[in-house]
Amino acid sequence: MASSSPEELLKSAEKRANSTGGWFSSSSGKLEEAAELFKAAGNKFRLASRFDEAGQxxxxxxxxxxxxxxTDYAANTFFEAHKCFKMARPExxxxALTRCKTILVERGRFRQAADREKNIAELYKNEANDPRKALESYEQAGEWYLQEGAQATASGCFREAATVATEVGDYKRALERWEQVAQMSLESNLTRYSVKDYYLNAGLCYMAIPDYVACGNAMGFxxxxxxxxxxxxxGRFLHSLLEVCEAGDVxxxxxxxxxxxxxxxxxGWQATLLRNVRKAVQEEPDLS
Known part of the structure; x- marks a missing residue:
């Protein structure tokens, strides 16, 4: 096996996978041998930086x-496939990660499924350039982390979801997530210092909608x-912005x-958010 090319290993793997067990060997044994040969081929492709073929x-x-x-081994192997594809074909x-996650969910391993869903979100955000799908995956991962009692990791996912929602202009969804992260952060002295930033972001989202009445109510909350x-x-900045927005004073x-x-x-995205708040002020009708 050590001297075989990846193509030769693939050929041997396919032959084993398609053969039936004889008198002295079971079909499951042949399949296990085939799987190991496929993995050996994958590792050789990976060494040669042939990442697409390695993933396949x-x-x-x-x-x-x-x-x-x-199936438990398969989940790990799908994860290995994703590592290879990430280098060449993010889609x-x-x-591969979705196949891995599906197995983990079926097995009731939700903490690990959350890890894989978070990986999917990061791929959508950074490599596949699909922020809306990234948003959905961050939210799903966060919910699963919450179920597993991983508060800090859940909060991190919801914070990423809030950021992505803000970037794509889904301000209602964004402010709900910013407020959720703020509430979760209030529960720990280690994270309370960030609450002011989350409230500011949420308030700016209200203004970008624009819904100044709801923003004022939220600030009271x-x-x-x-x-x-x-x-x-x-807090002072948010209050002063609300005043000038209500006055329509650009x-x-x-x-x-x-x-x-x-x-x-x-x-970054906060500058874009403020530009959209300003745009909303400019577009408000003058009723005076």
Missing amino acids: AFMRAAETEIKAGE LAVV YANQDPSFPTTME AAFDERVQDFDRTKRII
Whole structure:
């Protein structure tokens, strides 16, 4: 096996997989041997940086393990396939991870299924460039982590979901997630310091919708949940923005944002969010 090429190993694997057990060997034994040969071929393809072919070999190994009744091994092998596909074809990495996750769910291994769903979300976000699917996967992973008592990991997934929802302009969904993360963060002294940022993000999402009445109500709720919030820099900034948004004063809005930016740099998706809040102010009808 050591001197065989990956193509030769694949050929041998297919032959074993398609053969039936004889007098002295079982069909499951042949399938297990075939799976090992497929994996050996996959590892040789991987060493040669032929990642697509490596992934395909591991997929065949996993499917063969399922036929042999070794579903737990198959889950691990699908995960190996995803590692290879991630280097060349992210869309197939998602397929491999989904197969892995499905087995884990069927086996009741939800903590591991959550890990795989999180991996899928990261692929959609970073390689496959499909933020809406990333959002769905982050939310699903977060729910499973919650069920398993992994609060911190769940919060991290919901925070990623909130960020993605904000980036794609799904502000209602985003603010619900920001508020959820804030609530979860209030439960620990280690994470309370971030609550002010989450409330600010949620408040800005209300303004981007725009729904200034709901934003004002939400700010009252935030103050009730965390009495220190109104006196923080973020709390004062949010309050001042709501005032100028309700007044329709774009110049004052720009001034407030510039003042905040001098102290705490506004970059990336938060800058885009603030531009959309400003746009909403410009588009509000003047009823005076």
